[in-house]
Amino acid sequence: MFQKKLLLTLISTSAFMFSNLSFADSVFGSGADKSKLTAISTILSTPENYLDQSVTVQGTIVKVCKKRGCWMELASDKQYKTLRIKVRDGDMVFPMTTMGKTAYATGPLTAIPLDLEQTKRYLAYQAEEQNETFDENSVTQAITVYQLNPVGVTIAD
Amino acid sequence: MFKNVNWFKLNRSLHRDIGYFCVGVTLIFAISGIALNHVEDWNPNxxxxxxxxxxxxxxxxxxxxxxxxxxxxxxxxxxxxxxxxxxxxxxxxxxxxxxxxxxxxxxxxxxxxxxxxxRPILRSLNFLHLNEARKAWTYFSDLYAVMLIFLALSALFMIKGKKGVWGPRAIIVVAGFAAPLAFIFYYAS
Missing domain, CATH: 3.30.160 (Double Stranded RNA Binding Domain)
Known part of the structure; x- marks a missing residue:
């Protein structure tokens, strides 16, 4: 009788806990090194100067990978611009619920040059991920994607 | 020292008790596994x-x-x-x-x-499945994997004689190996 009660209590407690966890983790990897911040606009204006160097950036989280949480985009201090923070699948999982919060990310900047076809696919994928309409005929130039591969991220409220 | 040990009985007891212990974690990995397997079709989290x-x-x-x-x-x-x-x-x-x-x-x-x-419950299960927690959960899930290996191997020795794995039912074990091998052969070659 006691074992039955214990088992039922355990199962109901587990179900309650699993449904009420908040996942408040705000430090990923080693956490960001906030002591030397570089503005995203500074990096994006001359990205070649920062390639493969470790930098720390700060910005509002404006997009998060909906499926795997493997990337997020931080708003630049200049209008319309963002910088992608990308990790290998599973290394860090950025929660969708962090959108609108401020993130700090530390890591090397990398460049991915795309040809025109890859550019179209890349932009189409991004639009699909965000439920946005996309016309591939509007893409006439190949782009180079710059992204930061973080070793540490800190998300502040 | 081990002469008086009934290995058959010990194997069955361990298989039963470790199996009981693994019920909860198996459900966590199995349910979240189905959810995450179809990440292209829906958002599991x-x-x-x-x-x-x-x-x-x-x-x-x-x-x-x-x-x-x-x-x-x-x-x-x-x-x-x-x-x-x-x-x-x-x-x-x-x-x-x-x-x-x-x-x-x-x-x-x-x-x-x-x-x-x-998603209630499912988000928590996926959190564990994808090892977002890291830290001690990594070691606990390693231990769980070892227990699964034990359950798989001990299952082979659960029943003696022709009704066991050395009888016609060996074909079921072979099928369990053959199915993933067929997928590897078909998709990876």
Missing amino acids: YQVIHNTQTIPALKQMVERDSFETDLLISLQLNSKIKARFWQSPSQLKLFTTNEQTLMLNLDSNQVIIEQIKP
Whole structure:
């Protein structure tokens, strides 16, 4: 009788806990090194100067990978611009619920040059991920994607 | 020393008790495994709800000092704006304190309200399955994997004689190896 009660209590407690966890983790990897911040606009204006160097950036989280949480985009201090923070699948999982919060990310900047076809696919994928309409005929130039591969991220409220 | 040990009985007892212990974790990995396997078809972690509303003269409204307050009232949202981002000259994103993203299109006067809600229970199961917790969970899940190996191997010695794995039922074990091998052969070659 006691074992039955214990088992039922355990199962109901587990179900309650699993449904009420908040996942408040705000430090990923080693956490960001906030002591030397570089503005995203500074990096994006001359990205070649920062390639493969470790930098720390700060910005509002404006997009998060909906499926795997493997990337997020931080708003630049200049209008319309963002910088992608990308990790290998599973290394860090950025929660969708962090959108609108401020993130700090530390890591090397990398460049991915795309040809025109890859550019179209890349932009189409991004639009699909965000439920946005996309016309591939509007893409006439190949782009180079710059992204930061973080070793540490800190998300502040 | 081990002469008097009944290995058959010990194997069955260990298989039973370790099996009981593994029930909970197996359910966690199995349920979240199905959910995550179909990540291309649905979002296993979050429920994302879109609600589109039209606000007349949105472009003029944006220029007002009281724009954000007015917009929230128009949309009947009881929250505050915590951050904003101009995606393009005609597209503005506003982030509320209630985990909503308001996507404004000034050309079409449309506002898409995106509400993100973590899926109850499933989000927690996926959190463990994908080892987002790391730390001690890594070692616990390693231990679970070792216990699964034990369960698989001890299952071979559960029944003696022709009804066991050395009888005709060996074909079932062979099938268990053959199925994944066939997939490897078909997809990876």
